[in-house]
Amino acid sequence: MQKLSVLAAAVVVLAACQEPNPPTTSDGPELARIASGDTSVIVLLKKEYAPGPHAVNKARAEQVARGLGLAPTYSYGTALFGFAASVPRGRLAALQRDPRVELVSADGYVEAVAQTLPTGVNRIEGDVSSTAAGNGSGSVDVSVAILDTGIDLDHPDLNVQGGVNCSTGRTFDDGNGHGSHTAGTVGARDDGSGVVGVAPGARLYAVRVLNNAGSGSWASVACGIDWVTANAGSLGITVANMSLGGSGSDGACGSDALHQAICNSVGAGVTYVVSAGNSNTNLAGFVPAAFNQVLTVTAMADFNGQPGGGGAATCRSDVDETPADFSNWTTAGSADEGHTIAGPGVCILSTWKGGGYKTISGTSMSSPHVAGVAALCIASGACAGTPAQAIAKLRSDAAARPASYGFVGDPYNPITTSGPNSKTLYYGHLVYAGGY
Numbered sequence: 199m200q201k202l203s204v205l206a207a208a209v210v211v212l213a214a215c216q217e218p219n220p221p222t223t224s225d226g227p228e229l230a231r232i233a234s235g236d237t238s239v240i241v242l243l244k245k246e247y248a249p250g251p252h253a254v255n256k257a258r259a260e261q262v263a264r265g266l267g268l269a270p271t272y273s274y275g276t277a278l279f280g281f282a283a284s285v286p287r288g289r290l291a292a293l294q295r296d297p298r299v300e301l302v303s304a305d306g307y308v309e310a311v312a313q314t315l316p317t318g319v320n321r322i323e324g325d326v327s328s329t330a331a332g333n334g335s336g337s338v339d340v341s342v343a344i345l346d347t348g349i350d351l352d353h354p355d356l357n358v359q360g361g362v363n364c365s366t367g368r369t370f371d372d373g374n375g376h377g378s379h380t381a382g383t384v385g386a387r388d389d390g391s392g393v394v395g396v397a398p399g400a401r402l403y404a405v406r407v408l409n410n411a412g413s414g415s416w417a418s419v420a421c422g423i424d425w426v427t428a429n430a431g432s433l434g435i436t437v438a439n440m441s442l443g444g445s446g447s448d449g450a451c452g453s454d455a456l457h458q459a460i461c462n463s464v465g466a467g468v469t470y471v472v473s474a475g476n477s478n479t480n481l482a483g484f485v486p487a488a489f490n491q492v493l494t495v496t497a498m499a500d501f502n503g504q505p506g507g508g509g510a511a512t513c514r515s516d517v518d519e520t521p522a523d524f525s526n527w528t529t530a531g532s533a534d535e536g537h538t539i540a541g542p543g544v545c546i547l548s549t550w551k552g553g554g555y556k557t558i559s560g561t562s563m564s565s566p567h568v569a570g571v572a573a574l575c576i577a578s579g580a581c582a583g584t585p586a587q588a589i590a591k592l593r594s595d596a597a598a599r600p601a602s603y604g605f606v607g608d609p610y611n612p613i614t615t616s617g618p619n620s621k622t623l624y625y626g627h628l629v630y631a632g633g634y
Contacts (some may be wrong), residue, residue, distance in 0.1 A: 237284050237285045237286060237287055237290070238282070238283075238284050238285075238304075238305040238306075238415070238417070239282070239283065239284075239285055239290075239293075239302050239303060239304060239305055240278075240280065240281075240282045240302075240303045240304075240305055240416060240417050240420060240455040241263070241280045241281055241282070241283065241293065241299060241301075241302055241303075242278060242279065242280040242299070242300045242301040242302075242303065242455060242458070243259060243262060243279050243280045243281075243298050243299060243300060244297075244298055244299070244300045245279060245300075247262070247279075247298050248275075248279045251275075252275040252276045252428040253275065254275070255274075255275030255276070255279050256273040256274065256275035257273075259273040259274060259275065259279060259280050259281045260273040260281060262281070262298060263281040263283055266293065266296070267289075268281075268283040268284075268285065269283060269284070270282065270283045271283060271284070271417060272364065272417050272418065272420070272421045274420060274421065274424045274459075275424065275428065276424055276427045276428040276462070276466075277420070277423045277424040277426075277427035277428075277458075277459040277460075277462040277463045277466075278420055278423075278424055278455060278458060278459050278462070280300075280455075282305060282415075282417035282420070282421075290302070301452075301454075301455065303416075303454050303455035303456075304416075304454075305415050305416050305417045306415060306416050306444060307413050307414065307415055307444075308407075308408065308413065308414045308415060308416065308418075308419055308442050308443065308444050309408060309411070309412040309413040309414070309442065310346055310347050310374065310376035310377070310408050310412035310413075310441060310442055310562060318383070318500065318503075318541065318542025318543075318546055318563070318564075318567050319331050319332065319383075319394060319395070319396055319503075319567075319631075320332070320503030320504070321500045321503045321504070321505070321542050321628075322396070322541070322542065322567060322571065322628065322629055322630060322631045322632070323630060323631055323632030324394075324396045324570070324571075324631040324632070326632040327396075327574055327631045327632055327633075327634055328574065328577075328578050328634055329388065329397065329398050329574070331388055331394045331395065331396060331397075331398050331631075332388065332394045333388070334388055334389075334390060335388060335398075336388065336398070336399070337357070337387065337388070337398050337399020337400070338385075338397045338398060338399060338400055338573065338574060338577050339577055340397060340400050340401065340434075340436065340437070340573040340574070340576060340577040341359070341400070341401040341402075341403065341433055341434040341435045341436065341437075342384050342385060342397070342400050342401070342402055342403070342435070342436075342437045342438070342439065342569060342570075342573050343403045343405050343422075343426045343435050343437070343438040343439070343468075344377055344380055344381045344384065344402060344403065344404060344405060344438075344439050344566075345405045345407050345419065345422045345423070345426070345438060345439065345440045345442065346372075346376055346377030346380055346381075346404075346405070346406070346407070346408060346439075346440075346441060346442065347365075347372050347373070347374035347375070347376045347377035347378075347406060347408045347409070347410070347412055348361070348363070348365075348369070348370045348371050348372035348373065348374070348377045348378075348404045348406035348408075349361070349370070349371075349372050349377050349378050349381045349402060349404035350371065350372045350378040350549065350550070350551045350552065350553065351369070351370075351371045351372075351404070352553060353378060353382075353549055353551075353553050354387075354389075354391075354392070354553065355382060355386045355387050355389070355391070355392040355393065355549050356378070356381055356382060356385070356386060356387070356402055356549055357385060357387060357399050357400065357401055357402055358381075358402050358403075358404055359401045359402060359403060359433070360403055360404070360433070361403045361404030361405055361406065362404075362405055362406070362421075362422065362425040363406045364405065364406060364407045364414075364418045364419075364421035364422045364425065365406045365407055365408055365409045365414055365418050366409045366410070367406075367409070367410070369406075370404040370405070370406040371404075371406075372404070372406075372551045373409075373410035373551065374408070374409075374410050374411070374412050374551065375550045375551040375556065376408070376412055376441070376562065377404065377406070377408070378548075378549050378550055378551050379546075379548045379549060379550055379556060379558060379562075379563070380439055380441045380548070380562060380563070380565070380566040380569075381402050381404070381549065381566070382395055382548035382549030382550075382555075383395055383396065383546060383548045383563065383566035383567055383570060384396060384397060384400060384402065384439060384566045384569050384570040384573065385397045385398060385399060385400030385401075385402055385570060385573070386398065386548065386549055387399045392549065392555060393547055393548055393549060393555060395548075395570055396566075396567055396569075396570025396571055396573075396574065396631055397570040397571075397573040397574050397577070400570070400573055401433075401434075403426075403429075403433065403435060405422040405425060405426060405438075406422075407419045407421065407422040407442070408442065414442075416444075416455065416456050419440075419442070419456065420455055420456060420459045423438075423456075423459040423460060423463050424459060426438055426463060426468060427459075427462060427463040427466050427468065430463070430466050430467060430468050431466070431467075435468060436467065436468060436469060436573070436576045437468070437469050437471065437569050437572045437573045437576065438463070438468050438469070438470050438471070438569075439471050439472075439565055439566050439569035440470060440471070440472040440473070440486060440492075440565070441472075441473045441560075441561070441562035441563075441565045441566065442472075442473065442562075443472065443473060443475055443484050443485055443486055443487055444484070444485060445483055445484060445485070446483070446484070446485035446488065447482060447483060447485065447488055448482065448485070448488040448489055448490060448533075448534075451491070456485065456486065457485070457486075457489055460486055460489060460491055460492065461489075461491055464491045464492075464585045464586075467584070467585065468585065469493065469572050469576070469581075469585040469588045469589065470486070470491070470492040470493065470585070471492070471493045471495060471565055471566075471568050471569040471572055472486050472487050472489075472492045472493070472494055472495065472565060473487065473494075473495060473560070473561035473562050473564070473565040474487050474494050474495055474496045474497070474525060474526040474527070474538070474561045474564075474565075475487055475525075475526035475561060476524040476525065476526065476560050476561055476562075477524070477526055478523065478524055478525065478526065478527075479526055479527075480526065480527065480528060480529065481494060481496075481526040481527065481528050481534060481538075482528065482532070482534055484526060487526065488534060490533065490534075490536070490537055491537075491585070491586075492537060493537055493538075493539060493568060493572070493589045493592065493593075494528075494534065494537055494538050494539070495538075495539055495540065495541045495543075495561060495564045495565040495567075495568045495626075495629075496521065496522075496525045496526065496527055496538060496539075496540045496541075496543075496561065496564065496625040496626055497521070497522035497524070497525040497540070497541065497542070497543025497544065497559075497560065497561045497563065497564040498519070498520065498521055498522060498525070498540050498541070498542060498543065498544070498564070498605045498607065498608075498625065498628060499511075499514070499516035499517060499518060499519070499520055499521070499522050499523075499542075499543075499544035499545075500518060500519060500542050500544065500605075501518045501544070501545065502518065505519065505602055505603055505604070505605070506519065506602070507519040507606070512545045513544075513545040513557055513559065514544055514545055514559055516544050519605040519606055520605060520606045520607055521540075521605070521606075521607040521613070521623075521625050522543050522544050522559065522561075522564075524559075524560065524561075525543065525561055525564075525625065526561065527623045527624060527625050528623075528624045529621045529622060529623065529624055530609075530612065530621075530622040530623075530624045531622075532624065534624075535624050535626075537589060537593075538624060538625070538626040539568055539592060539593055539596055539626040539627060539628075539629050540564065540596075540605070540608065540625045540626045540627060540628045540629065541563075541564035541565065541567035541568045541628070541629050542563070542564060542567055543559060543560055543561050543562075543563045543564030543567075544559045544563075545557055545559055546558065546559065546563040548563070567629060568592070568629045570631070571592060571629050571630070571631045571634065572588060572592060574631060574634040575588060575591060575592060575634045576588060577634075578634045580633065580634050581634075592629060593626070593627065595630055595633055596626070596627035596628060596629050596630050597609070597627045599627065599628070599630050603628065603630070604627060604628050605628060607623065607625050608625060608626065608627050608628060609624065609626070609627060610627075612624070
């Protein structure tokens with residue numbers, strides 16, 4: 199399997215786990231590659247073989263896998279119907295021909311997404327939102343899933359309500375720190391100590407899809423999405439943050455297992471906020487950032503919590519009020535422009551494992567700022583309707599802010615490259631929390 203990663207400080211950006219244009223048929227080049235050596239796959243079964251409820255579907259998928267002589271590493275019952283397993287090289291063709299099989303999708307490794315970090319809450323005016331973050335005004339009534347390395351279950355600044363372990367170990371506690379960091383930016387309590395999140399006191403669900411090294415697989419990520427989808431209604435989960443990813447490309451829902459899982463989860467009413475990636479390149483080659491159904495977040499640098507520029511650099515050499523030098527982008531007029539927004543992602547202070555705090559940077563840090571704003575918007579009733587409508591509302595409200603609110607590189611102050619292949623880079627407008 200090829201390696202992926204999380205978007206975080208000193209962590210390699212998620213590497214390829216899929217070919218640039220992953221095939222949807224069983225005889226494509228991706229599965230040919232698997233057959234030649236890499237045998238870890240996600241198998242989607244045809245829906246007519248799904249008996250019904252989540253637990254029953256999972257049990258049925260596991261039964262099918264074992265009937266095929268395979269030992270399933272994960273089984274799925276809602277966002278997906280099927281299982282993940284390691285398939286002996288000589289048996290892949292027979293698996294593809296099985297009449298119950300809809301799709302065999304390549305697995306791969308993923309890791310958490312980060313680099314170094316500032317608070318950012320002040321810069322997006324979280325202090326003048328309905329919760330007046332930082333002023334001890336209480337908590338927000340909303341539930342957010344954090345698909346990451348887990349969350350520090352004992353951290354006094356975090357309102358962790360539960361979760362699931364889709365990775366190694368026995369619990370959804372955080373042995374890395376990355377997941378606790380993203381969770382704190384979303385919803386650290388406004389309790390006069392530590393830090394405060396964009397949506398203070400939000401109910402957090404730790405969906406551990408990455409291990410203590412910050413890595414995992416598409417199969418483990420799909421397990422997390424499946425759990426969120428199955429429990430969104432009963433737990434009230436309306437927003438999911440995914441500060442992770444790997445190389446790939448957009449396609450129709452169902453073109454691969456990860457995309458189908460997200461599309462089904464979005465259909466269940468969950469708004470997904472994801473990192474754009476840390477490679478300073480077009481996000482079109484990075485998933486889930488390239489999927490049109492998610493809100494993709496680029497990173498800008500802010501060192502003093504105020505617009506206008508001139509803040510002295512702290513933990514990194516980025517320039518105040520400009521795009522982070524690591525942030526992925528899209529191009530003006532592209533299809534990805536319609537689901538891209540910016541957030542603070544440089545030198546962000548947030549919660550860490552072991553009850554601590556840490557400053558790191560990355561689009562892993564910008565994404566939870568936007569996830570927190572999405573949670574505020576939904577909780578306040580300003581983002582009513584479908585996830586697509588919530589994404590449109592967040593983007594339009596950000597675009598309605600005066601040019602003085604933004605940064606060099608946003609659509610009011612675009613950056614155009616030079617040379618024969620010049621292009622206008624699109625990072626999106628800076629998200630705005632103050633209106634919710």
